[in-house]
Amino acid sequence: MDIVELRTPTAIVRHGRGRLIVLRPGTDGERVLDVPVTDLLKVRLNRRADDAVVIEIYLRYPTPVLTGVPADRTPLPVLIAEHDVPAATEIVDRINDQILTSQRIDVAAPDLNPPAPAWGKAGPTRADVDRAVRRMAPRRDAKSAIAALHRYVTVDEYVLETAIAVAHPPAGSGPGLLAATTGRLLFISIGTDSRYAHELPIPAVLWARTTEGAASAPGEIGSIRGETGIDVHDGNMTLHFTGADRADTERVTCAVNFAVRRDSADGAAGPADPGVSQLYSEWELLVERHSLGMVDDTQFQRYGRGILRSLPDGN
16 A cells, blocks of 8 residues: 655654554654554544644554553544645545454355255265254254255255254244255254154245243243244244254354345345345354354354344345
């Protein structure tokens, strides 16, 4: 990045090559500030009560080190003349753009094109199914349902997340494998009883949400504490599933809402929001960091809600 400079009556502001430098005017060029842009929180123009215009430089750390000496205040004000406001606006915008760029996490957008199945002696296997299942808490009795999911997924849909859950009528009754794809919500039963599968097209879903406790039966007050469930609403009825693992349940809930908003954005009159796939990538990165212990449960819930709220609503 080229170096740009703004000379004011009280200081020289220089930005370029990843650094912000503030010098006092004069032959010696005393450095008031010399920091990398990554140490900055923000820079803004402000008009003080005395009508003077200043560039306020906010540093990221409470006690920033300026020229080797801890500073006792932030922001650092740089007084500018009225006629310097247009040039100051440009350099402030340029610095803030670089601050945002340095803070942005570049995550490769996922390829949501359904992968071709690989055929073996046990039947077809899909890479997206394997990837979702690996993130799920393992259950030995889920093998048959996982094998069925490999067969049930169509060539037009991509499997996002899976979880072991207990279905409640009318979605079914008993344990099974719950799978969120880009096109459907699938529930494949597990157990020795008669096998069945339930599906709900994503275009019919309005929302999904995580609930605390199982659904209350008629005559019951409250719900079972400590259990996490999923409610899926289609505008007419709400399907309820009780999750076996909290992290799996939250991932499926997020995946269903992602699929709903993706479908809504893709079907809108205007162009689809280009950030949808990027946001899902950030969700996958958050999940991975949570599984590695880099993000605690409180941060996981807060950041997860933030990603979900950033998804387009299709309006």
